[in-house]
Amino acid sequence: MAKKQPAQICIVTVTGVDKVGIIARLANAMAKSNINIVDVNQKIMEEYFVMTMAIDTAASTIGMEKLKKQLDKIAVEMSLKITVQDETLFKAMHRI
Amino acid sequence: MPISVEEVFETVKMTLDHHFDIRTVTLGINLKDCMDRNTTKLCQRIKKRIVEKGKLLNKFADATENKYGIPITNRRIAVTPVSLLLEPLARQKQAAVQIAKVLDSAAKGANIDFVGGFGAMVQKGMTIAEENLIDAIPQALSKTERVCGFLNLASTAAGMNVNAVVKFAQRLKELARLTKNGIGCAKIAVFANVPEDNPFMAGAHHGIGEPDFALNIGISGPGVVRNVVQQNPDCDLTQLSEIIKRTVFKITRAGELIGREMAKLMNVEFGIVDISLASTTSAGDSVAEIIEAMGVKSMGLPGSTAALALLMDAVKKGGAMASGNIGGLSGTFIPVSEDAGMIRAVRAGTLSLEKLEALTAVCSVGLDMFAVPGSTPADVLSAIIADELSIGIINNKTTSVRVIPVPGKKIGDMVHFGGLLGSAPVMKVPKVASSKFIGRKGRIPSPIQALRN
Numbered sequence: 276m277a278k279k280q281p282a283q284i285c286i287v288t289v290t291g292v293d294k295v296g297i298i299a300r301l302a303n304a305m306a307k308s309n310i311n312i313v314d315v316n317q318k319i320m321e322e323y324f325v326m327t328m329a330i331d332t333a334a335s336t337i338g339m340e341k342l343k344k345q346l347d348k349i350a351v352e353m354s355l356k357i358t359v360q361d362e363t364l365f366k367a368m369h370r371i
Numbered sequence: 372m373p374i375s376v377e378e379v380f381e382t383v384k385m386t387l388d389h390h391f392d393i394r395t396v397t398l399g400i401n402l403k404d405c406m407d408r409n410t411t412k413l414c415q416r417i418k419k420r421i422v423e424k425g426k427l428l429n430k431f432a433d434a435t436e437n438k439y440g441i442p443i444t445n446r447r448i449a450v451t452p453v454s455l456l457l458e459p460l461a462r463q464k465q466a467a468v469q470i471a472k473v474l475d476s477a478a479k480g481a482n483i484d485f486v487g488g489f490g491a492m493v494q495k496g497m498t499i500a501e502e503n504l505i506d507a508i509p510q511a512l513s514k515t516e517r518v519c520g521f522l523n524l525a526s527t528a529a530g531m532n533v534n535a536v537v538k539f540a541q542r543l544k545e546l547a548r549l550t551k552n553g554i555g556c557a558k559i560a561v562f563a564n565v566p567e568d569n570p571f572m573a574g575a576h577h578g579i580g581e582p583d584f585a586l587n588i589g590i591s592g593p594g595v596v597r598n599v600v601q602q603n604p605d606c607d608l609t610q611l612s613e614i615i616k617r618t619v620f621k622i623t624r625a626g627e628l629i630g631r632e633m634a635k636l637m638n639v640e641f642g643i644v645d646i647s648l649a650s651t652t653s654a655g656d657s658v659a660e661i662i663e664a665m666g667v668k669s670m671g672l673p674g675s676t677a678a679l680a681l682l683m684d685a686v687k688k689g690g691a692m693a694s695g696n697i698g699g700l701s702g703t704f705i706p707v708s709e710d711a712g713m714i715r716a717v718r719a720g721t722l723s724l725e726k727l728e729a730l731t732a733v734c735s736v737g738l739d740m741f742a743v744p745g746s747t748p749a750d751v752l753s754a755i756i757a758d759e760l761s762i763g764i765i766n767n768k769t770t771s772v773r774v775i776p777v778p779g780k781k782i783g784d785m786v787h788f789g790g791l792l793g794s795a796p797v798m799k800v801p802k803v804a805s806s807k808f809i810g811r812k813g814r815i816p817s818p819i820q821a822l823r824n
Binding site: 316323339340360364370 | 372373376377378379382383386387434438439440441621624625627628
């Protein structure tokens, strides 16, 4: 049996105004690059709509730079702010 | 416990809205093994090493930036103090200028904006090579773009080399005359107790106690700290300290993570995280504005020193909890020209040079990026430097001076340096100070604080 690759979790954060199709657009982009969506959460915080999506990029067919470019394109088209960051950053900052 | 949406949002907001960045990743490079009696051979080795490592530094900084989504604003190189490399060469200042030029072209070749280390440790005395280096400063820094210099003129252990202070002040005036608006002077800082692993320019160098390579990182987040202070307008000062501490903990952890990862990618030793709050000219990225958000009406008014001391202490406590590798300067920079709140305070008349000096007693790092009239005599500059370095000697801390005597400008004029260096109002300094005292020369002995064994 092939050995399963260890997960490489990144967090995609979307902030802006909530609208139809955000998750659909993101999910579509992830599927095309063989990126698995692990978890999705959303909340209204301060005046922002905030959605976080945990993705596993271990088997991704594209690198971080390219993924960023694709997300930037979606961000511009849907008037959102989208960031993607490795999960270890959040663990380092928020867990002792 | 999984990371919550709130926690993710807090981090994302730091970079999107409050200018949180990794201010610099600085690769320290040992050049001692490049030494030779032949200048051409020495220069060839220096160039090869810096270009090779500098390119890697940029490549891996880009990759790390992409991975964590935190901008790595500056990528820099610090080298062994150049005075050491001069020792075996012909004893002429031209050799120092030649090394400065090769550092400059190597930095250019690697697309690195600043390379630090054109300097010497002369706190107790100067060798001939070190005297030559100081004499070469005007030419070396006016004929290069990317080279930064430093001199350690004093230390708690050795006292202050006033001979070197006097020599430097004379050369500084010459350097000011050779560059537009005296801008060359922004590329050199003089110190008491200079750290060997400081990642910030202009004073960065790769100290003699360092390994072949060391990756040092400077984090920065005045905007982040100011935001949490603003969010808590009514809490008492103990609570305020706690809040700052917690925030600095988080940004230091991010810095440590990124530093370690970069070092691993480059296959070099990870050095230190410098937790200094470093302002930029961008709106909201000001240390003076943190002090004002704490409740001081304008930077420089009574209360500023206490507020800065509280801020500084909270920053250190948060940073020390977050990383076992805190080093470099790890204080709070209060440069005049690079901080919008500081500029405003000088122009409003609430911040004078004397108060600035007092502020440096409780923070790092010193009198930084301030402009004085170009006609200020060299002995007055020497006296300003001697005063500031004394604070470092007696308090066992780093202090530094980076002063720009701007040719043709008078008190109250504004000087625009451009880019990262910002603009500075020309500050009031006396025309006559302590020429007799400075003119005595010699060395101020090490203080009683040095006798600790």
